[in-house]
Amino acid sequence: MIYAENILLCIAVPLIISLLFIRGEVRRYVSAFLLGMGVCLIAAYISGFLSLATGMGENDTAIFLSPVVEELMKLMPLLFFLVLFSPEDRTLTMLAVAIGAGFATFENCCYILTSGAESLTYILIRGLAVGVMHIVSIFALSIWLIVAKRLQVFSFPAVLGSLSLAMTFHALYNLLVSEPGVSSLIGYLLPLLAAVGLTYLYRKLPHFAE
Amino acid sequence: MNLEATLTSFHTVVMLIVFVGMIRIISNGRRTMCAVFFSFAVASVLLSDFYWLAYDILRPGTRMPFAANEIGEWAMFLLLGASLTSLRSINFHQARLEVLCTILFITASTALWISWSGEWVDDIVTGIVYGYFLCCLVALMKQEEMVPSYKWGMLGGVSLLLIAGQVVIFFVPDDMKRAVDLFCYGLMFLVELPFILRAMLTLKNTEMPARKICRCYVALAWSVSVMYMSTGGVYIVAMIATTLCFPLTLMAMKKEVEAG
Numbered sequence: 001m002i003y004a005e006n007i008l009l010c011i012a013v014p015l016i017i018s019l020l021f022i023r024g025e026v027r028r029y030v031s032a033f034l035l036g037m038g039v040c041l042i043a044a045y046i047s048g049f050l051s052l053a054t055g056m057g058e059n060d061t062a063i064f065l066s067p068v069v070e071e072l073m074k075l076m077p078l079l080f081f082l083v084l085f086s087p088e089d090r091t092l093t094m095l096a097v098a099i100g101a102g103f104a105t106f107e108n109c110c111y112i113l114t115s116g117a118e119s120l121t122y123i124l125i126r127g128l129a130v131g132v133m134h135i136v137s138i139f140a141l142s143i144w145l146i147v148a149k150r151l152q153v154f155s156f157p158a159v160l161g162s163l164s165l166a167m168t169f170h171a172l173y174n175l176l177v178s179e180p181g182v183s184s185l186i187g188y189l190l191p192l193l194a195a196v197g198l199t200y201l202y203r204k205l206p207h208f209a210e
Numbered sequence: 211m212n213l214e215a216t217l218t219s220f221h222t223v224v225m226l227i228v229f230v231g232m233i234r235i236i237s238n239g240r241r242t243m244c245a246v247f248f249s250f251a252v253a254s255v256l257l258s259d260f261y262w263l264a265y266d267i268l269r270p271g272t273r274m275p276f277a278a279n280e281i282g283e284w285a286m287f288l289l290l291g292a293s294l295t296s297l298r299s300i301n302f303h304q305a306r307l308e309v310l311c312t313i314l315f316i317t318a319s320t321a322l323w324i325s326w327s328g329e330w331v332d333d334i335v336t337g338i339v340y341g342y343f344l345c346c347l348v349a350l351m352k353q354e355e356m357v358p359s360y361k362w363g364m365l366g367g368v369s370l371l372l373i374a375g376q377v378v379i380f381f382v383p384d385d386m387k388r389a390v391d392l393f394c395y396g397l398m399f400l401v402e403l404p405f406i407l408r409a410m411l412t413l414k415n416t417e418m419p420a421r422k423i424c425r426c427y428v429a430l431a432w433s434v435s436v437m438y439m440s441t442g443g444v445y446i447v448a449m450i451a452t453t454l455c456f457p458l459t460l461m462a463m464k465k466e467v468e469a470g
Contacts, residue, residue, distance in 0.1 A: 161250065161287075
């Protein structure tokens with residue numbers, strides 16, 4: 001058992017203090033990073049509650065429930081920003097990346113405290129895979145929101161559909177890494193391949209917006 | 211490898227081909243938001259298939275406590291519906307009666323799915339998202355005047371007969387069940403066949419690309435309905451029909467993109 005909220009406080013306090021001395025985009029990035037960590041904690045609470053309510057084990061919760069909760073929780077603040085403040089495209093993608101990075105950082109912190117950090121190779125692989133996974137999924141969603149809004153197809157089903165797509169991708173990743181061996185290897189490669197694919201699609205985006 | 215895994219593998223390969231085809235179309239096309247939505251829908255089906263296969267390999271014989279691959283199917287319906295709304299601005303008021311009948315059909319179907327599987331949450335969510343797709347499709351077809359009134363009536367009658375047949379199965383004696391079951395399957399495929407043939411033929415005629423897409427979606431929607439209402443060998447046939455609808459839609463999308 002770890003005291004996740006204590007860990008969050010410990011990591012967040014220096015960042016909160018730093019907010020007093022920084023301005024502009026950096027301040028926004030750090031705030032969104034903090035938000036990402038907070039969202040991660042809330043997602044863990046919800047997953048924990050659902051785990052108890054449904055009687056699922058820790059492993060089953062991670063495979064079946066966590067992807068749904070985590071992707072939904074990551075999208076919430078982004079959607080909130082978009083609907084309420086209508087930020088510029090660049091600001092929205094920056095916020096998305098910061099939320100994803102904050103989420104992944106806090107998740108990794110908790111993971112290391114629970115499972116140890118003896119194997120540097122494994123920690124590097126996990127750090128890379130989880131980092132890319134959370135950042136890529138939320139970044140892709142932010143791009144999707146921007147394109148949908150620009151082309152006036154921003155609708156509840158369109159957002160929910162893309163969110164469900166992100167959830168399925170996350171669920172597949174969690175399923176693959178849950179078992180050791182080849183499946184884990186494929187699982188760790190999945191976010192990287194998705195990142196490459198999305199970069200390719202992203203380059204095509206201006207073409208759509210013409 | 212069991213039959214279901216073989217079938218899913220076949221479905222995955224087809225979806226992969228369709229997805230690559232869509233990426234190529236998008237890369238060369240312009241103003242193709244409908245195609246983008248469809249590509250995302252295909253991607254979600256593909257991920258759902260990968261999930262199912264990975265689960266079957268990693269945890270053979272165990273039941274999913276929560277079918278995460280169904281989220282992929284929900285995404286597919288939502289994105290297909292969104293692709294229709296991006297194709298044309300849909301006015302649901304013009305098709306009040308048709309949309310109302312669609313809602314009744316999907317509500318009855320959902321009740322049947324629940325009674326068969328007992329999975330309340332999954333079936334209700336599937337009903338809502340599938341219903342959204344069907345309502346968009348029906349409203350757009352009515353708006354575009356693609357179907358004459360008498361055919362709407364025929365479709366409504368068949369749907370009513372089908373639901374009634376499925377309900378009757380719960381109450382008739384066992385020896386009668388098989389006959390009613392066969393009648394329902396016959397009815398489903400009697401409608402399925404012309405839908406698929408029409409979708410194939412429409413690709414060759416001079417109809418507007420948006421209409422071609424609608425016709426392919428109709429074939430897909432009915433195939434999915436048949437699949438959800440079938441079991442055993444009939445399910446396999448329905449799944450193959452559903453799989454076939456995706457390449458047909460790919461071709462329709464190509465025409466839509468080419469038309470600009």
